[in-house]
Amino acid sequence: MGNLFAADATTAAIVLRSLAISGIATALAVLVGVPAGYVIARRQFRGRTILLGLINTGMGMPPVVVGLVVWILLVRSGPFGDLGLIYTPAAMVLAQFLIATPMVIGFTTASIQALSPRLADLLAVLGAGRLRTLWLVAIEARLGLLVAIMAAFGAIVSEVGASIIVGGNLERSTRVLTTAIVTETSRGEVERALVLGLVLVALSFSVNLALTVIQQRARP
Amino acid sequence: MTDVTLDGVRVDRERRLVLDVRSLVMRGGRTTAILGPNGSGKTTLLRVIAGLERVHTGRVSFGGRPVVRSHDLAYVFQEQVFLRQSVRRNLELGLRLRGVQKQQLRERIEGAVSLVGIPHLLDRRADRLSGGEGRRASLARALCLQAPLVLLDEPLAGLDGSAYAHLIDELPRILEVFRATTLLVTHSRDEALRLADDLVVLVGGRVHAAGDKHGIAANPRVTQVAQVLGYTILTVTGRRLALPPGALKVGGGPVQFPLRVEAIVDAVDFKEIVGRIGEVRVRVRCEHGERTPTHGDQLIVHSERLCELESAL
Numbered sequence: 400m401g402n403l404f405a406a407d408a409t410t411a412a413i414v415l416r417s418l419a420i421s422g423i424a425t426a427l428a429v430l431v432g433v434p435a436g437y438v439i440a441r442r443q444f445r446g447r448t449i450l451l452g453l454i455n456t457g458m459g460m461p462p463v464v465v466g467l468v469v470w471i472l473l474v475r476s477g478p479f480g481d482l483g484l485i486y487t488p489a490a491m492v493l494a495q496f497l498i499a500t501p502m503v504i505g506f507t508t509a510s511i512q513a514l515s516p517r518l519a520d521l522l523a524v525l526g527a528g529r530l531r532t533l534w535l536v537a538i539e540a541r542l543g544l545l546v547a548i549m550a551a552f553g554a555i556v557s558e559v560g561a562s563i564i565v566g567g568n569l570e571r572s573t574r575v576l577t578t579a580i581v582t583e584t585s586r587g588e589v590e591r592a593l594v595l596g597l598v599l600v601a602l603s604f605s606v607n608l609a610l611t612v613i614q615q616r617a618r619p
Numbered sequence: 620m621t622d623v624t625l626d627g628v629r630v631d632r633e634r635r636l637v638l639d640v641r642s643l644v645m646r647g648g649r650t651t652a653i654l655g656p657n658g659s660g661k662t663t664l665l666r667v668i669a670g671l672e673r674v675h676t677g678r679v680s681f682g683g684r685p686v687v688r689s690h691d692l693a694y695v696f697q698e699q700v701f702l703r704q705s706v707r708r709n710l711e712l713g714l715r716l717r718g719v720q721k722q723q724l725r726e727r728i729e730g731a732v733s734l735v736g737i738p739h740l741l742d743r744r745a746d747r748l749s750g751g752e753g754r755r756a757s758l759a760r761a762l763c764l765q766a767p768l769v770l771l772d773e774p775l776a777g778l779d780g781s782a783y784a785h786l787i788d789e790l791p792r793i794l795e796v797f798r799a800t801t802l803l804v805t806h807s808r809d810e811a812l813r814l815a816d817d818l819v820v821l822v823g824g825r826v827h828a829a830g831d832k833h834g835i836a837a838n839p840r841v842t843q844v845a846q847v848l849g850y851t852i853l854t855v856t857g858r859r860l861a862l863p864p865g866a867l868k869v870g871g872g873p874v875q876f877p878l879r880v881e882a883i884v885d886a887v888d889f890k891e892i893v894g895r896i897g898e899v900r901v902r903v904r905c906e907h908g909e910r911t912p913t914h915g916d917q918l919i920v921h922s923e924r925l926c927e928l929e930s931a932l
Contacts, residue, residue, distance in 0.1 A: 515698065515700045517696050517698055517700040518700055518702075520666075520669075520671050520694075520696070520700075521694075521696065521700045523670075523671060523689060524669055524671070524689055524692060524693075524694040525689070525712060525713035525716050525717075525764075526689040526690055526713065526716040526717050527716055531716070535702070535712075538702075539702060539703060
């Protein structure tokens with residue numbers, strides 16, 4: 400049991416890989432999702448309601464389905480097979496990005512819609528450019544945006560279906576905490592699986608605790 | 620030189636005309652009240668000038684320049700909108716965005732809050748101020764920008780009796796300090812006449828009168844303007860006559876009308892006769908010493924002031 404808790408190189412690599420893949424996917428989802436959520440919250444355009452419906456559906460999309468779609472796109476014989484991304488961390492980032500982005504857009508839209516519709520007008524007449532306006536509005540909506548980041552990171556760091564399908568669970572390149580737990584369980588290494596599970600929960604808790612501290616400090 | 624000019628400006632929303640201004644000049648260095656009923660396009664006009672509303676045709680210019688730059692204007696919105704930060708931070712934001720240096724920034728903020736009477740609120744959360752305090756903070760934010768064009772959208776909206784009374788008394792002094800071209804949107808005739816030099820009367824998105832307030836208030840010329848200014852409009856032998864608010868008196872005079880009494884309103888300090896001249900409902904103050912009529916009485920009332928209206932535009 401003592402060996403199990405020892406920070407062996409393999410476990411450390413898996414933890415770092417999980418953090419890196421889910422962290423990058425979350426960051427990309429924020430980069431795309433926050434501006435998209437801002438536009439959807441603030442602008443009226445044809446098809447907006449349908450788009451919001453699709454985003455809300457996307458927030459509950461089973462990761463395994465997203466993984467399957469990404470696999471079809473990236474597999475060697477697929478339309479983007481030539482890119483050689485299948486069974487790489489990049490494919491996992493892409494799948495997790497697609498899972499996280501609707502969540503970020505959905506929470507961002509809701510939190511910005513809760514602000515005064517005149518806020519962006521005020522910032523515009525005060526002289527803020529588009530990026531500055533987006534930044535200041537994001538700060539005003541920070542509680543909701545931090546919820547979006549926590550929900551997105553929490554969902555993708557703990558998902559297993561998409562990661563196995565597009566990453567292939569390769570020991571030295573695409574094995575992450577969730578897929579490692581599946582592997583260890585299937586090998587009968589229940590104790591090791593349990594420890595990895597605890598590490599995953601601890602990791603998720605640490606990230607969420609850090610974000611919660613920021614969120615509560617920012618509480619209006 | 621700091622005139623605001625609109626040429627052929629038209630705004631449609633969902634295939635509905637919201638604003639159609641063929642030609643309008645609001646003179647620089649003066650306060651112009653944009654007066655009209657709800658939904659007449661007043662706020663849209665202000666938003667067009669500020670560049671917040673896209674126009675389908677036409678152009679807006681300020682001081683001869685074809686576009687009103689954000690750095691040229693200060694805008695007080697009808698609804699109070701602040702960042703969830705202190706009053707000081709809210710006031711600093713606009714100044715920082717305009718590149719005002721730190722020392723000057725502090726001086727401007729202190730000057731503005733002193734003028735509107737809220738130096739004690741500087742460190743309070745702006746979004747938690749009361750209605751009156753928030754209005755003053757909004758004015759201070761506009762004031763400290765020292766912009767040559769100031770847009771005020773119903774700056775007294777939603778204030779209760781005493782807060783309203785205080786601020787409407789102080790606003791002329793505050794507007795004087797702005798020393799800017801000031802456009803004030805209001806639906807209140809009294810506010811417009813008290814605070815402005817010029818009037819623009821907007822009805823149904825179109826300008827029906829524009830110019831010096833005394834000229835327009837004394838002779839509204841068309842029905843729409845007279846209605847906005849609170850005139851009573853009577854049709855007598857095919858002529859449309861406009862009587863200014865409060866002009867009807869009990870008794871005979873050079874121009875008199877028969878009034879059928881419908882009700883007497885007891886307002887403690889005075890009594891008001893509510894009745895009809897033909898089909899038009901009117902109110903006439905019953906002065907002390909006059910006999911109070913009762914429901915169904917026929918009275919003769921007169922007005923010393925009135926003007927004849929042209930046909931509608």
